[in-house]
Amino acid sequence: MNLQLKRSRGPSRGFTLVELLVVIAIIGILVGLLLPAVQAAREAARRMSCSNNMKQIALAVHNYESTFKVIPAMTGSSSYSVQARVLPYIEQAALSDLIDFEQPLLTGPAWMASFNPVLRQSIETVVPTYLCPSDVGDPRFATDFADGTAGVTAGLSYMFSYGSGTGTNYDDRFRTDGMVWTDSWAGFRDCLDGTSSTVLLAETVLGDHTSGLTEPTPSGPHRRIANWSGTSSVSATEPGFAVGGSLIENPDLTTVFPAEISSYSGNRGSSWIRGVPYATVINGYMTPNDRIPDIGIHGRGFYSSRSYHTGGSMHAMLDGSVHFLTDSVDGNVYHALFSRDGGEVVEVP
Secondary structure, three states: OOOOOOOOOOOOOOOOHHHHHHHHHHHHHHHHHHHHHHHHHHHHHHHHHHHHHHHHHHHHHHHHHHHHOOOOOEOOOOOEOHHHHOHHHHOOHHHHHOOOOOOOOEEOOHHHOEEOHHHHHHHOOOOHHHOOOOOOOOOEEEEEEOOOOEEEEEOOOEEEEOOOOOOOOOOOOOOOOOOOOEOOOOOHHHOOOOHHHOEEEEEOOOOOOOOEOOOOOOOOOOOOEEEEHHHHOOOOOEOOOEEOOEEOOOOOHHHOOOOOEEEEEOOOOOOOOEOOHHHHEEOOOOOOOOOOOOEEEOOEEEOOOOOOOOOEEEEEEOOOOEEEEEOOOOHHHHHHHHOOOOOOOOOOO
16 A cells, blocks of 8 residues: 655745845955956956057068168158058058058148048048057047048057157157157167167057147046147247247256146047157157146157056067056156167166
């Protein structure tokens, strides 16, 4: 005879409110612990990608120099940049083919020249290799073309060094102690300080597209260029900075910022194709992420390396190596790294 045993079961017991809150709190703690690690891992990946971009550009310069025995030159504020010249060497031959370098980049009267519409397609093309993946800025900057139509210029993060910015080396129109200047002719043979101790290019952040009389307090790196009020007056004199409209050597930038700043421009890094200083070059006068913004002087000036990487920014040396230099790097060492022939004996920190 089969006997069926009946088991009595009490009512099912669920989570109490207290238990549920404890579980939620534990999950919240775990998320709080894991989220910074995830964010750090993502930033590490972006920083590695940034380093790879810079190495690719540095190797492109090596290939160019191997062919022509010089590093490509800036060709003036109204003409083409170094970045435009090395396109075929960063696997952008198709984009390079769109550029007729015999065409003027800007057309129209000098005081109101605009981009040549014949070159629109290349001017508006974003080059991913020229952009740091950590930069939160929009790489497309509004502009007008010479035919009256509106368009954009494609921006960039990586700037070629035109020197230390010390002495008179802030002005790219003349020979500087960097690797490029207007119509420069420097090659590896001219780097007397050694290719492993000379900066070829460094990163900065895209401008915020806004110009005005002030700059909002930045939550990160400065994204606007501060324009010296003396640029409109040849008689401007600022003790510690300028005499008779001309800069003294190694000026004290704190004497003009912010007291003598007339306006701010959000066009830093606004066009990879144009060889104008604010768009495509950098110098080493200010250390990375300096508390003073970039200073515009007569269309030239002092342009710092800046980034969204915590604590410093990336620099590619002439030998192709890429290094992260911290915000606290010694100023004299930093100047020396941007000089190709100063005779200093320094190592990359």
